[in-house]
Amino acid sequence: MALKKKPTKLKKTARKLAMGKKTALPVNNGNKGDKFLPYLGFGALFGYFLSKAGATDYDTVINMFRPSDVHIDKTPGGFAFHLESLRLYGVLGVAIAVIALGLFLLENSQKPTLSGKGLDWEPLKWDPDRILGAFIFGTGWALTGACPGTSLAQIGEGKLVAIFTVIGIAAGVWAYPKWKSGSSDKEQVC
Amino acid sequence: MNPNAPPSSFQMFFINLGHTLFSNTWPWWAAGLGIGLTALGLAWFTGKRLGVTGGFVEAISAAAQDSSAKSASPWKLWFIIGIVLGGALANLGHWNWTWLYGRLDAITYGSIFLKSLWLLVGGFLVGFGARWAGGCVSGNSLMGISTGNKMSMLVTVAFLAAGVLVTNIVYSMLRIL
Numbered sequence: 443m444a445l446k447k448k449p450t451k452l453k454k455t456a457r458k459l460a461m462g463k464k465t466a467l468p469v470n471n472g473n474k475g476d477k478f479l480p481y482l483g484f485g486a487l488f489g490y491f492l493s494k495a496g497a498t499d500y501d502t503v504i505n506m507f508r509p510s511d512v513h514i515d516k517t518p519g520g521f522a523f524h525l526e527s528l529r530l531y532g533v534l535g536v537a538i539a540v541i542a543l544g545l546f547l548l549e550n551s552q553k554p555t556l557s558g559k560g561l562d563w564e565p566l567k568w569d570p571d572r573i574l575g576a577f578i579f580g581t582g583w584a585l586t587g588a589c590p591g592t593s594l595a596q597i598g599e600g601k602l603v604a605i606f607t608v609i610g611i612a613a614g615v616w617a618y619p620k621w622k623s624g625s626s627d628k629e630q631v632c
Numbered sequence: 633m634n635p636n637a638p639p640s641s642f643q644m645f646f647i648n649l650g651h652t653l654f655s656n657t658w659p660w661w662a663a664g665l666g667i668g669l670t671a672l673g674l675a676w677f678t679g680k681r682l683g684v685t686g687g688f689v690e691a692i693s694a695a696a697q698d699s700s701a702k703s704a705s706p707w708k709l710w711f712i713i714g715i716v717l718g719g720a721l722a723n724l725g726h727w728n729w730t731w732l733y734g735r736l737d738a739i740t741y742g743s744i745f746l747k748s749l750w751l752l753v754g755g756f757l758v759g760f761g762a763r764w765a766g767g768c769v770s771g772n773s774l775m776g777i778s779t780g781n782k783m784s785m786l787v788t789v790a791f792l793a794a795g796v797l798v799t800n801i802v803y804s805m806l807r808i809l
Contacts, residue, residue, distance in 0.1 A: 478710040480677055485714020486721060487670040488682065488770075493722035495663030500734035507792075507799035532660035533667065534773060540668025541778035548676060555679040563681035566766045566776055566783045575764020576772075576787040580794025582757030583769075584802065585750065587736065589758060590768045591684040594712055598719025600729045606748040610755020615688040617756070618763040631763055632683035632771025 489595040495533040498595045500587035506530040655725030683771035685762040687712035
């Protein structure tokens, strides 16, 4: 065992030396060592739940923006709520509440992540310019009934037209920096 | 054993479980809980912030072989590939290819060409706007709001306002047509 471990240690040191200044950066930046399976797995979970939420269904998304048949009936036993059209607001609300509570607990715990390091992200910086982009996004969301996440899940579901949505999204993501040159310094995409 | 006999309650349990896992849509609270726990799981296991637009950025820079951007965060690429798998898994029970797309079929008069064009244009706006806004619904609305970011809250309000406005314009125009 000891013999087996030694060469890897030496290799690591050699790599560190070869990388020079970069050794000061956190290990996370040496992405080659990152395992892909956890990301694939969490991606699959995300797609799975998006699909279970109905967020991948065009009609459900349209119902969220243009609710149909939302009413409350008075019944002998009390009230009957017909709020199915608004279900995606409920999904979003529950998800946000769960994440907010969970992150609060994680940040106040001894071990915020498995590796013991802090969360590897920074908050979106204030820039009112983004609101225009958000309006454009909302327009596209209404037209396609899909956002970047759900369009991918739709392909998995076998919805062939979603391929065009995904191509469109990729084209839009590609075009933005060409159109808005010099934005790279403040570019920040989650 | 009679093959026509109704399934026992023991068998019914697994049949229903199969439908729940691989066919049916879930109640809103259950799906929301799932999405929330997924984001938390990703944060705890890997320290990463859930987001999809970044995956698209990663994918196009990989396609353009832009080596400087390529090294940024390849995990996002794996994450968005996973989303496709997850969508398939959720519908394994009745999985098949389809060109149908809900009420949009009626808007585009059943023409696949028109529908594809519609989605291509809409998709472009989604991608363009998402990068401009600094993230899509997952990055801004889920992760941004839950961390109390004011920019993300404002962006989410704009997402929804534009969505409500455009959907109502489209569908009220169709009534006139």
